[in-house]
Amino acid sequence: MKNKRNTSSYYIDGILEGDKFVLSKAITLVESSLKDDIQLSIRILRGVSSQAKSSKRIGITGVPGVGKSTFIESFGTYLIGQGKKIAVLAIDPSSNLSGGSILGDKTRMNSLSRNEQAFIRPSPTRNTLGGVTNHTRENILLCEAAGYDTIIVETVGVGQSETLVRGMVDFFLLLMLPGAGDDLQGIKKGIMEMADGILINKADGQNLQKAKQAMTDYKNALHLFSKASSGWSPQVKICSALENTGIEQAWGMIADHHQLMSENGSLDKLRKEQNLAWFKEQIAHTLIGHIFANDENLRARNQLEQEVLSGKLSPKEAIVQLTEQLFGQDSFKSQK
Numbered sequence: 412m413k414n415k416r417n418t419s420s421y422y423i424d425g426i427l428e429g430d431k432f433v434l435s436k437a438i439t440l441v442e443s444s445l446k447d448d449i450q451l452s453i454r455i456l457r458g459v460s461s462q463a464k465s466s467k468r469i470g471i472t473g474v475p476g477v478g479k480s481t482f483i484e485s486f487g488t489y490l491i492g493q494g495k496k497i498a499v500l501a502i503d504p505s506s507n508l509s510g511g512s513i514l515g516d517k518t519r520m521n522s523l524s525r526n527e528q529a530f531i532r533p534s535p536t537r538n539t540l541g542g543v544t545n546h547t548r549e550n551i552l553l554c555e556a557a558g559y560d561t562i563i564v565e566t567v568g569v570g571q572s573e574t575l576v577r578g579m580v581d582f583f584l585l586l587m588l589p590g591a592g593d594d595l596q597g598i599k600k601g602i603m604e605m606a607d608g609i610l611i612n613k614a615d616g617q618n619l620q621k622a623k624q625a626m627t628d629y630k631n632a633l634h635l636f637s638k639a640s641s642g643w644s645p646q647v648k649i650c651s652a653l654e655n656t657g658i659e660q661a662w663g664m665i666a667d668h669h670q671l672m673s674e675n676g677s678l679d680k681l682r683k684e685q686n687l688a689w690f691k692e693q694i695a696h697t698l699i700g701h702i703f704a705n706d707e708n709l710r711a712r713n714q715l716e717q718e719v720l721s722g723k724l725s726p727k728e729a730i731v732q733l734t735e736q737l738f739g740q741d742s743f744k745s746q747k
């Protein structure tokens with residue numbers, strides 16, 4: 412008898428019923444690099460995609476210690492109180508580089524992770540950042556099919572993961588600390604430009620005044636950026652994830668953005684553009700993987716890498732040689 416775990420309908424039915432166990436298993440398949448798993452995951456994704464409901468996709472970033480997990484716990488619990496279902500997915504570039512994780516997956520968001528209406532999935536490791544983000548995009552679709560109407564993608568404010576997360580969410584939220592507005596807290600200005608909203612956390616106790624001052628500073632700084640074509644002007648708010656204040660206002664900002672973007676067609680446009688960008692990224696990712704899965708091609712590449720390293724060939728000469736070895740002598744000429 413065929414093991415039912417190996418059939419796509421087992422996964423598709425389970426996901427559509429909102430079964431968390433099956434959803435977790437399906438995500439593991441999506442993240443697998445085994446050929447059989449990849450084929451099964453393609454069938455699952457195809458099976459659920461026609462059923463996928465739309466959700467609000469929110470990216471959250473900020474330096475370690477700013478309060479991301481405390482905020483998500485408090486924000487998620489608030490939303491569940493409003494009748495929503497929350498999925499939290501993480502992208503942690505550090506976990507891919509060192510095997511260690513800045514987001515410290517296991518112990519975070521304790522009460523949310525025990526909530527029936529929440530699903531929390533840590534960052535996949537052992538992969539390139541590009542690979543991880545491709546998986547996260549697919550995981551968003553699986554979570555939507557399982558009925559999660561608010562998807563949070565969390566990342567740390569270091570490395571290039573912000574740009575990748577920006578490319579898969581509707582609203583990009585930057586968490587900041589009070590009182591350190593002058594030096595941008597190690598967050599590059601580029602990340603501020605990507606944000607749809609800035610939330611200054613830890614606005615409590617002695618920090619409340621500082622947080623209000625930082626809000627004014629950031630509002631002024633945001634005025635310097637040009638307005639997005641969607642018609643949305645980025646907002647700055649304060650909150651205390653610890654004391655549960657400002658959480659409703661944070662959600663209000665995201666809901667206003669969603670309403671504006673839905674009504675003026677910008678959300679539809681954004682998601683179509685994101686899909687196209689995803690496809691383009693996938694072309695490079697998939698083709699490169701395919702080409703170098705072949706031993707001979709991989710050897711040729713390794714050999715040329717050594718020659719570039721030793722200075723025997725320039726990178727450009729090596730690319731010409733590699734292209735000719737892979738696609739024939741005339742392949743480079745025909746591109747001219």
Ligand code: GDP
Nearest residue numbers: 474475476477478479480481612613651652653
């Ligand atoms: P993350 O690394 O960004 O996920 O940050 P955490 O959520 O782990 O929080 C880092 C530290 O800041 C913890 O000790 C939290 O208790 C504390 N913290 C988080 N949010 C607040 C807040 O709103 N106010 C105060 N005073 N402390 C907070």
